Amino acid sequence: MTSPVPPLSVSTATDALNRVFGYPAFRGQQGDIVEHVIAGGDALVLMPTGGGKSLCYQIPALVRPGTGVVISPLIALMQDQVDALRTLGVRAGFLNSTQDLDERRLVEAEFVAGELDLLYVAPEGLGTPGVQRLLDRGTISLFAIDEAHCVAQWGHDFRPDYLNLSMLHERWPDVPRIALTATATPATRDEIATRLQLTGARHFTASFDRPNIQYRIVGKNAPSKQLLDLLRSEHAGHCGIVYCLSRASVEKHASFLTENGIPALPYHAGLDARTRAANQARFLREDGLVMVATIAFGMGIDKPDVRFVAHLDLPKSVEGYYQETGRAGRDGLPSTAWLAYGLQDVVQQRKMIDGSDGDAAHRRNAGRHLDAMLALCESVTCRREQLLSYFGQQDTAPTCGNCDVCLNPPESWDGTVPAQKLLSTVFRLQKERGQKFGAGQSIDILTGKRTDKVTQFRHDELTVFGIGADLREAEWRGVVRQLLAGGFLAVEGEYGTLVLTDRSGEVLRGERKLMMRRETAAPKAGRSSGGSRGGSGGRAAAPPVDLPxxxxxxxxxxxxxxxxxxxxxxxxxxxxxxxxxxxxxxxxxxxxxxxxxxxxxxxxxxxxxxxxxxxxxxxxxxxx
Missing domain, CATH: 1.10.150.80 (HRDC domain)
Structure with a gap:
């Protein structure tokens, strides 16, 4: 353990903010939240990543008598969190499974003696009788429940132990509680309040907008090369995170980047705990490293200079996408959220939902989450407006001027006839031949390609053969993708075969007009690229753009x-x-x-x- 820190003498919230943290004034709703908790009130705080949530419980813990107990799922980061606070002069400690007996006893003694301002514990530990008896022996100034969305059972970071945190109110009814999260729709907000018995708490909802992040979604076409081009042209020497769906993809892309001169590390659940911890420590401590990871990585990462977050696979939900992209640009400087998205992503996600172990309600909910994510990808309106609307925030500005749609507006076109042609092809295969195939076979039939499979199954004899030669294969894949996104087409089975849905008839009968998004060239990096141009992976990071x-x-x-x-x-x-x-x-x-x-x-x-x-x-x- 680090050496003891003398107690701070702060009398007011403003005094703590100035003397301890060095900030001249609170931002946004921080001041109101802090004063409410200092006065003993419960609070549910929704604030974007980088918005200053930690101050909302750290300052009340310094002002109120006793120790602030922070429930956090981030065991791997507790040491860094405590080190950061002790550098500020705050007496902080943690209890978790990484400590040996002597370290644990020292922290427990400090807590009982009233020598800690903040104590971090994991939800799993808080549920044990030993920790509960320990807390009974000290004076608790407040409970802070960080990453509170972990209590939501439909959420992307669900942690079962969070469900037991309602006992805080039952066992320590006079201690104020503050629950905090960066991601919550109105429905999730209500679920958090109910499950944590915070229905009487005051709600504070900050803007979800992160104006320094430039959101970009591109068509997937050789994603490894697309990623490399992005990093070399816009983020040479910068720190960033690349998210992949599978462990194999993580390993593949980490090796690919390293081989091409960009230092990269893998992170996924298949690595042993020591390797994961070492890679995370390097990422936090070194400049210019890229972490290639599954979504197992990132929650609670407080590294402020992450300049980009790239997704090589489609996220399962808008909540997950927002949470992951929010790890970029915590320092407020220009940053990039980049996603490569293609037809196979849609097919793969639908298959995963259909094959999941959950019940029908779980699959329906997962389907709704995916539909919302697809709607964001296929949007012909401002990405930021879509994101904010999803979280219940209406933006008054018609465009943000800092997403790919605003910077390079896509064309829309009447895709009704091509959609009818494609649905007719699926219909004829399914109803006339009793066959089901993936998107590739239908596209080959429509474009008139006599492949081995087409001739083997005599699909060149179908009346729809060659009637779609006016569109390129890439354009047909876009039609399939958008039909899947809109629920006019579905995939089923292990091989992702196309099948009609209840909504297909609306299009086939001409009752529904379908305007589709036409893919455009990628926009040139705008004001949020935050990086150098046209370099190699070995170049140093560009200096901050706003520095004289x-x-x-x-x-x-x-x-x-x-x-x-x-x-x-x-x-x-x-x-x-x-x-x-x-x-x-x-x-x-x-x-x-x-x-x-x-x-x-x-x-x-x-x-x-x-x-x-x-x-x-x-x-x-x-x-x-």
Whole structure:
């Protein structure tokens, strides 16, 4: 364990914000939430990733008497969270399965003696009688339930142990509780409140908009090469996350990127715990690394300088997509959320739902989640508007100006006749021949290709053979994809064969007009690319775009100093100072401790610990 930290003396929320965290003022609803919890009120807080949720419980824990108990599912990150707080002068500790007996006893003694401001525990641990008896022996200032969406049984990060957290209210009825999440639809919000017995809590819902993130969804065509082009042209030397659906795909793409000069690490449940922990630690501590991962990675990652999140497979839900893309740009700088999406993604996801072990209600719910995700992918309107609407937030602006649809509006075209042709092909195969095939066979029939399979089954004798030669294969795949997305076509069975649905007749009978999205060329990187252009994977990351040219050498010197200190202390670099703080220091070029203390993000503890070193680094990088 780290050495004991002397108690902080803060009397008000503003005092804690300024002296401990170094921020001049609260953002958005932070101030209202903090004052409500300090006064003893329960709260349910919905705030986007990077919106400052942690301050909403950390500051009340400093102001109220006792220890704030934080329930977090992120065992692998607790050490970093505690290290970051102790760097700020906050007395923090954690209890989880990674500790040995002596470490655990020390933390327990600190808690009972009232020597901790914050104590992090996992939900699994909180459910044990031992931890509950321990908490009874101390003074609890509040309970903070982080990642509260884990309680939602239909959610993408469901954790069964969260269901037991209703006992907090029953066992400690006078202790205020604050539940926090970055992802929740109105329905999930209600489920969280009900399951955690927070129905009487005050709800605080911040805007879900992340204006610094540029959302882009592209047609999938050689996704490995598409990804490599993106990283080389826009994010050379940058830190990012690449999400894949399978473990094999993770390994394949991590190797592919490394072979092409981009340092990348794999992360998935098939790796042993030590390898996963080592890779996560490297990602948090090193600059310019790319993590290629399944969705097992990322929740609670507090790395502020993730410049891109790329998806090589279709996410299962909008909630999952939003949560994963939200790991980019926590520092507020321009970042990219990029998704490659194709017909096979739709087929694969439908097959997974149909073959799942859940009951009919589970499959229907999974289908609804997928439908919403497909609607986002196929949208001809602003992506951001679609996202915000999904979470119950109506945006007054018609376009955001920072997504692929706004930057390069797609054309729409009347796809009714091509849709009728394709559905007719499926109908004739299914009804006249008693056969079912995947999309490829139907497209070959429509485009008039006499492949071995077409001639083997005498499909060139069908009346629909060759009637779709006016469209390219890629265009036909788009028609199939959009029919699947709209529920006018379905897939079934192990081989993903196409079948008609109850809605197919609307199109075949001409009762439904179908406007479809025509694929366009990818937009040039806009203001949110945040990176260099046209480089190779080995190039250094571009300096921040909003930094004056004269301040760039100062910023780079500060980054080098920070890296050295972080390595010496064994903590991620952002625990010392975020890039945003270093940029502000570089732009100001302070000469005195008083000047340095005016920079946002430089609290009293960090000023005392690092102030003179920072001033020395600024002076060394300054003009001769």
């Amino acid at each position: 040219e004269a301040a760039v050498p100062v910023f780079e010197r500060l980054r080098a100093w920070r890296g050295s200190v972080a390595k010496e202390q064994g903590v991620p670099a952002y625990v010392i100072f975020h890039d945003a703080t270093l940029r502000a220091i570089a732009a100001l070029s302070p000469r005195t401790m008083d000047e340095l203390g005016t920079v946002s993000g430089v609290g009293q503890s960090k000023l005392t610990k690092f102030g003179q070193q920072v001033l020395d680094a600024v002076a060394e990088a300054g003009p001769e």
